[in-house]
Amino acid sequence: MRLPNADRAVIDDAKLRDYALNLAHKHGRNKAKLFHRLLGLSLADWPFLKAAILNAAQTEEAAPVRRNAFGQIYRVDFACVGPGGTAVLRSGWIVRDDEDFPRLVTCYPLE
Numbered sequence: 566m567r568l569p570n571a572d573r574a575v576i577d578d579a580k581l582r583d584y585a586l587n588l589a590h591k592h593g594r595n596k597a598k599l600f601h602r603l604l605g606l607s608l609a610d611w612p613f614l615k616a617a618i619l620n621a622a623q624t625e626e627a628a629p630v631r632r633n634a635f636g637q638i639y640r641v642d643f644a645c646v647g648p649g650g651t652a653v654l655r656s657g658w659i660v661r662d663d664e665d666f667p668r669l670v671t672c673y674p675l676e
Contacts, residue, residue: 635662652675
């Protein structure tokens with residue numbers, strides 16, 4: 566199945582810029598290290614990562630994972646080619662009960 570209304574998917578820039586690719590973030594730095602080691606991505610590459618995640622949301626298969634108190638959670642795994650390598654990324658999405666489009670919850674490389 567495809568992610569519902571993936572053409573309207575939302576990614577908060579701060580989730581990538583200030584967390585997932587930020588080596589200075591207390592919790593995000595571990596993801597940032599993986600993104601750098603496996604794909605060669607740095608903080609400046611957040612627009613590239615955002616585009617890759619949005620493209621995958623629209624083109625790759627989505628798996629429903631579970632429902633929580635806020636809505637339906639989905640997983641989209643995809644291969645990403647970065648400037649320093651290739652890795653499979655896992656993205657997590659939620660379609661909130663009061664919305665009809667997906668929002669990115671998480672994204673990280675699988676080793």
